[in-house]
Amino acid sequence: MTTILILLLAAASGWLLYERHHLRRRLARISRTAQGKRTEYEKLEKERRHEVEARRQTEDRLRAYLQLMDTIINAIPNPIYFRDGNGVFQGCNQAFARDVAGLTRDQILGRSPRDLLGPVPEELVDRLEGKAQGTDRHHGLHSFEAEIPCADKIRREFLFTINMLSSGEGQAAGSVGVMLDLTQKNRAARERAQREKFQGVLETAGGVCHEMNQPLQVISGYAEIMMNETPPEHKMFRMARQVSEQVDRMADITTKLQKITHYETMDYGEHARIIDIHKSSRSD
Numbered sequence: 001m002t003t004i005l006i007l008l009l010a011a012a013s014g015w016l017l018y019e020r021h022h023l024r025r026r027l028a029r030i031s032r033t034a035q036g037k038r039t040e041y042e043k044l045e046k047e048r049r050h051e052v053e054a055r056r057q058t059e060d061r062l063r064a065y066l067q068l069m070d071t072i073i074n075a076i077p078n079p080i081y082f083r084d085g086n087g088v089f090q091g092c093n094q095a096f097a098r099d100v101a102g103l104t105r106d107q108i109l110g111r112s113p114r115d116l117l118g119p120v121p122e123e124l125v126d127r128l129e130g131k132a133q134g135t136d137r138h139h140g141l142h143s144f145e146a147e148i149p150c151a152d153k154i155r156r157e158f159l160f161t162i163n164m165l166s167s168g169e170g171q172a173a174g175s176v177g178v179m180l181d182l183t184q185k186n187r188a189a190r191e192r193a194q195r196e197k198f199q200g201v202l203e204t205a206g207g208v209c210h211e212m213n214q215p216l217q218v219i220s221g222y223a224e225i226m227m228n229e230t231p232p233e234h235k236m237f238r239m240a241r242q243v244s245e246q247v248d249r250m251a252d253i254t255t256k257l258q259k260i261t262h263y264e265t266m267d268y269g270e271h272a273r274i275i276d277i278h279k280s281s282r283s284d
Helices: 002-075 094-101 113-117 122-128 183-229 235-258
Strands: 080-084 089-092 140-149 155-166 172-181 265-268 272-275
Touching (some): 089 094, 122 140, 122 155, 155 183
Antiparallel strands (some): 080 089, 080 172, 155 172
């Protein structure tokens, strides 16, 4: 009996030792697995933190770049705007908002040209959207001149230069427009053309006066002789006096032509205007 108990105790002790050893091995394996998981987790967490930091740095650089671009665009005195493929404004610089639209930049977002400029010719809208004949609304540059109302209610002449943008699929993605105010330049060109026209009038008038003076003097001389040699009651005397009066009138006209200092016109017929010699010449 004692022997059996001893054998049972020995067997139990052996089993306990085996289980203890097996448990230790399992715990060691679990510990190694946990350590590996911890190492993998730490590696993944490190990569995640690195990606977050890289993303933050990229966003900071992008934000700084956008701020720089915004500063540069706002420093440009020409009005600049951006529109999407539907023709809706998505941005602009201060010059466009202040001088053209008379609104803040935020108020311009989401609006169309008609919302900002009021009733505008359909041809102008087509040109802004690149629909005019000879333009490609999907890509490329095109330019045109147009007169539009500005924030101060004054209509001004602008040169529009529009760069049409396209998506990777070749669809219209929007446009970037730059405006150049030509009002003063065009006004100066018209004034220069007016001065050149006026100078041509002066030169023509001078030539006419030079060519007419001598014949008028001859006619005036003959009229004077006829009046001196004809009795006042005679018909020829009255005719000579009329000739003399008309010669004096023509002499007065040539004198005024030589004294023209500015350009004024008057109506002549139903659809024409001519220079007003009397108003355009100086009086001594």
